[in-house]
Amino acid sequence: MIRSDRIPNALLVSLRDPFLDSDRIMPPMGIMALHSYLMSRNIQSRIENDFDLEHLEKYKDYSHLCISCMTPQKSQAYAILKAVKGVAPETVVVIGGPHASFYLAECKAQPFDHIVVGDGELALGEILSGGSDCERVLDRPMTETQMNALPPPFRDSAFINQYQFYFQGVRASTILTAKGCPMSCAFCEDARTRVRMYSPEYVGVQIRQVKEAGYQGVMFFDDVMTLSKKRVRDLTQEIAKHDILFRCFGHARTMSGDIADMLRGAGCIETGVGMETGSQRILDAVQKKTTVEQNRRYVLTCNSRGIRVKAFFILGLPGETEETIAETERFLQFLMDQKIVGYDGKIIRNDFDMTIFFPYLGTDIRRRMDAGDGGVDLMFTENPDLKKGFYKGVQGSSEIVVRTRGMSAEALSETQKRLVATYKAK
Ligand code: B12
Ligand code: SF4
Numbered sequence: 001m002i003r004s005d006r007i008p009n010a011l012l013v014s015l016r017d018p019f020l021d022s023d024r025i026m027p028p029m030g031i032m033a034l035h036s037y038l039m040s041r042n043i044q045s046r047i048e049n050d051f052d053l054e055h056l057e058k059y060k061d062y063s064h065l066c067i068s069c070m071t072p073q074k075s076q077a078y079a080i081l082k083a084v085k086g087v088a089p090e091t092v093v094v095i096g097g098p099h100a101s102f103y104l105a106e107c108k109a110q111p112f113d114h115i116v117v118g119d120g121e122l123a124l125g126e127i128l129s130g131g132s133d134c135e136r137v138l139d140r141p142m143t144e145t146q147m148n149a150l151p152p153p154f155r156d157s158a159f160i161n162q163y164q165f166y167f168q169g170v171r172a173s174t175i176l177t178a179k180g181c182p183m184s185c186a187f188c189e190d191a192r193t194r195v196r197m198y199s200p201e202y203v204g205v206q207i208r209q210v211k212e213a214g215y216q217g218v219m220f221f222d223d224v225m226t227l228s229k230k231r232v233r234d235l236t237q238e239i240a241k242h243d244i245l246f247r248c249f250g251h252a253r254t255m256s257g258d259i260a261d262m263l264r265g266a267g268c269i270e271t272g273v274g275m276e277t278g279s280q281r282i283l284d285a286v287q288k289k290t291t292v293e294q295n296r297r298y299v300l301t302c303n304s305r306g307i308r309v310k311a312f313f314i315l316g317l318p319g320e321t322e323e324t325i326a327e328t329e330r331f332l333q334f335l336m337d338q339k340i341v342g343y344d345g346k347i348i349r350n351d352f353d354m355t356i357f358f359p360y361l362g363t364d365i366r367r368r369m370d371a372g373d374g375g376v377d378l379m380f381t382e383n384p385d386l387k388k389g390f391y392k393g394v395q396g397s398s399e400i401v402v403r404t405r406g407m408s409a410e411a412l413s414e415t416q417k418r419l420v421a422t423y424k425a426k
Contacts, residue, residue, distance in 0.1 A: 008128040010038060010045040011062040013080070015073040019393040026174050027163040029221070030097055030120065031068050032153035037121040040151045043128050047159065051080060056087050064092045064128060069099040071360060072390040078110055085111060094127060096120045102189050102362035104137065114138060119179075121150060144196045147179070152202070155209040165219055167247045167270050168308065168342060172217030175206045177235055181223035183251070185274070186286045187317060189362035190223055197231070200238035207242045220248035226271075227251070232259050236266035245269050245343065247310075252294040255301055264305045269343040271302055275311040278331030279324035282317050286365070292327075296334065299350065303340045309350045311335055314391075315416055316357040318365060318378040321406030325415055336423045354420055356398040356412050358391040378402055381409045396420060 014031045017023035031047055038045040045066075052058060059065065065084055069077040081093050096116035100107050107115045115137045116123040122140035142150075155173075165172050180193040210218055218239075225248040226232055239246065247270040248263070255273075263271070275295045276288055283290055295311075302309050313328060335350050342348040359366040359378070368376045384401035391398050398416065400409040407415075 006063040008043055008064060009062050010043065010064040010066050010124070010128055011059055012038075012045055012047045013051050013065060013067045014047060014049040015067065015069060015076045016050065017073065019072060019390050021394055024163050025165045026219075026221070027155075027160045028068060029153055029174060029176060032155065032159075033150070034066070034068075034096075034120050034124055036151045036154040037125065038128065039154070041125055041129075043125070047154070049162070051076075053080060053083055056083060059084070059091075060088065062091065064094060066094045066096065066124060068097040069095055070097060071099045071103060074099050074103070074106075081110060081112060092127070094124070096124070098189065102360060108137070112136075116140075122146075141194075142196070147196055148199050148202050152206050152209060155206070155213055157213040160210075160213050167217065167219065167310075168245075168348070170217035170245045170269070171215050172219045172245075172247070173210045173213065173215045174219045174221045175203065175210060176221055177203050177225055178222045178227075182227070183224065183253075183289065184287045184364075185276075186364035186368075187276075187314060187357055187359075189360050191364065195227065200234050203235065204238045204241065207239065207244060211242065211244065216245060218244050218246040220246060222249060224249050224251045224254070226254050226259050226263070228254065229256070229259060229262075232262050236262040240266040243267070247272065249273065250298065250302070252290040252298040255298045257301055260301050260305045260307060264307055268307055270308045270310060272310045272312060273298060275331070275335075276314050277317060277320075277324060278328035279319075280327075282319050282324055285319050286317050292331065295331070299335055299338060303338050303350070306341050306343060308340055308342065308348055309335070311350065311352045313352060313354045314357050315354060316378075316400070316402050316404065316407070316412045318376050318404065319406075320377075320404045320412070325407070329419060332419060332423045352423065353392070354396075354416055355391040356400050356416055357402055358389055358399065359402060360389065377404050377406075379404070 012031045012035055014028035035045050035047050067077045077095055084091050084093055092113045094114040095107055095112045100115050101117045114127050117139040119142045123138035127134050160173055178195055178197040180195040181190045182195055184191050207218060245267050250271040250273050278292060280292050299309050338350055340348050359369060381401055381403055400413055403409045
C-alpha cells in the first residue's frame with residue numbers, strides 16, 4: 001500500500017464538465033461537504049474546480065489528491081491519476097462520488113490508492129489520518145445522527161458565487177434536505193437507497209449561508225422532497241422563516257393539495273418532477289409506480305396554486321414505440337397548454353426537459369440488459385460509445401446508445417429534437 005508520511009494536505013478536485021452547456025451552474029455539494037468536514041477536523045484541504053493537467057507542479061505540496069467523479073467525467077479522473085502517478089508516485093490519489101460507487105470494479109482496475117463508496121466524510125477522514133493502514137476500498141455510511149452533527153457544507157461567498165442557477169429569473173444555489181430515495185424506478189441509480197434526513201434546523205443554517213452569499217432562491221436538490229405530509233410540514237415551517245423563493249422535486253404519488261399549499265406558503269414557485277413518459281405501459285414497465293392520471297393531477301394541483309411544473313421526460317425507455325411517443329406528445333401538449341399565475345402576477349407556462357435514456361451500470365434496466373433478459377425491450381446500438389455517458393450535453397444533445405424493437409437510435413434522436421422544438425417554443 002502506498003503511504004504518505006507528509007502532514008496530510010488534501011486537494012479536493014471537482015472535475016470540469018466540458019460536455020455540458022456550463023459547469024458553473026450548480027456548485028459541487030459533495031466536495032463542499034468534504035472540505036467543511038476536513039476543516040472541522042483540522043485537516044488541511046483546498047478545493048480545485050479547474051484542475052490544470054498541464055502544470056502539475058502547482059500541486060506538488062498536496063499529500064492527497066481526492067477526486068470527485070460522475071461517470072461522464074471518468075476519462076478526466078483516469079487521466080489525472082495517470083499523470084500524477086507519473087510525476088509524483090508518492091501522492092495518494094483517492095476517487096469518490098457516484099462513479100466510484102456504481103462503477104467500483106472499473107475503478108478498482110485503475111491504480112487509485114483508495115476508492116470511496118457512498119458518503120465520503122468518515123472515509124476521507126480515516127484515509128487522511130490513518131496513514132498506510134487504510135483499506136483500498138472504503139464504505140463508511142453515516143447515520144442520520146452523524147449527518148446532522150456535521151458542519152454545513154463550505155459555502156464561502158466567493159466560491160459559490162462562481163455558480164449561477166436561475167429559475168423564473170430568481171438566482172439560486174443548491175441545498176440538500178435528505179439523502180436517498182425509497183422509490184424503485186428501474187432507470188435510476190439512486191433507487192431504493194436508504195432515506196436519511198437532515199433536521200429542519202440543519203437545513204435552516206444552510207438557507208442562511210445561501211442568503212448571506214447573496215442569493216434570493218434555493219434549489220432543494222433532494223431526489224424527492226415531498227415524501228410525506230409530515231416531512232413537508234416540518235421543512236416548510238423552517239423554510240418559511242427565511243423569506244426565500246424555492247424550487248424542489250416532487251413526486252406524483254405523494255403530491256396533494258395540502259402539500260402544494262404548504263410548499264407555496266413557504267415560498268415554493270416551482271417543482272421538478274420525473275414524469276418520464278405519457279405511456280402507462282412504460283411507467284409500469286420501469287416500476288415508476290405512478291399513473292398518467294396522477295401525473296395530470298400533479299400538474300393541475302401545483303399549477304392551481306401558482307407553482308410552475310418542470311417535468312422531466314426520458315425517451316428510449318424499454319418498450320418505446322411510435323405509439324408510446326404519441327402518448328408522451330399528448331401529455332406534453334396538456335402540460336404546455338396550462339397557464340399559471342406566477343409569483344409576480346405574470347402569466348407563465350410550465351416547462352420540461354427531455355433526454356434519452358442512458359443505461360448506467362447501477363440501474364435495474366442495465367442489470368437486466370447485461371443478464372441477457374429478453375423481456376426487456378432495450379438494446380445497445382452497434383458499437384455504443386460508453387466512454388462518456390451523459391444523457392444531456394451541450395444544447396440538449398444526448399449520447400444515444402440504445403434502441404428498442406420499435407424505435408432506432410436515429411428515430412429517438414429525431415423525436416427528441418422535434419418534441420423539444422415544437423413544445424419549448426409554445
Ligand atoms: C446535483 C446533481 C447534479 C449537478 C452537479 C453539480 C455538481 N457540480 O456537482 C448537475 C445538475 C450539474 C448534474 C449533472 C449530471 N448528473 Co447529476 N446529480 C446530482 C444529484 C441530484 C445530487 C448530487 C449531490 O450534490 N449530492 C449531494 C452530495 C453531498 O453528495 P455526493 O455528491 O454524492 O457526495 C458525497 C459522496 O458521493 C462522496 N464523494 C463525492 N465526491 C467524493 C470525492 C472523494 C475523494 C471522496 C472520498 C468522496 C466523495 O462524499 C460526498 C459527501 O458525503 C445526484 C443524485 C443524488 N441523489 O446523488 C445526481 C447524479 C449524481 N447525477 C447523475 C447524472 C447521470 C448526471 C449527468 C450525467 C446528467 C447529464 N447531463 O447527462 C450530469 C453529469 C455531469 C457531470 N458532472 O459529469 C447520476 C450519476 C450517475 C453516475 N454513475 O455518475 C446521479 C446519481 C443521478 C442518478 N440517480 O442517476 N448532476
Ligand atoms: S428517478 Fe427519482 S423517484 Fe425514481 S428512484 Fe430515482 S430519485 Fe427516486
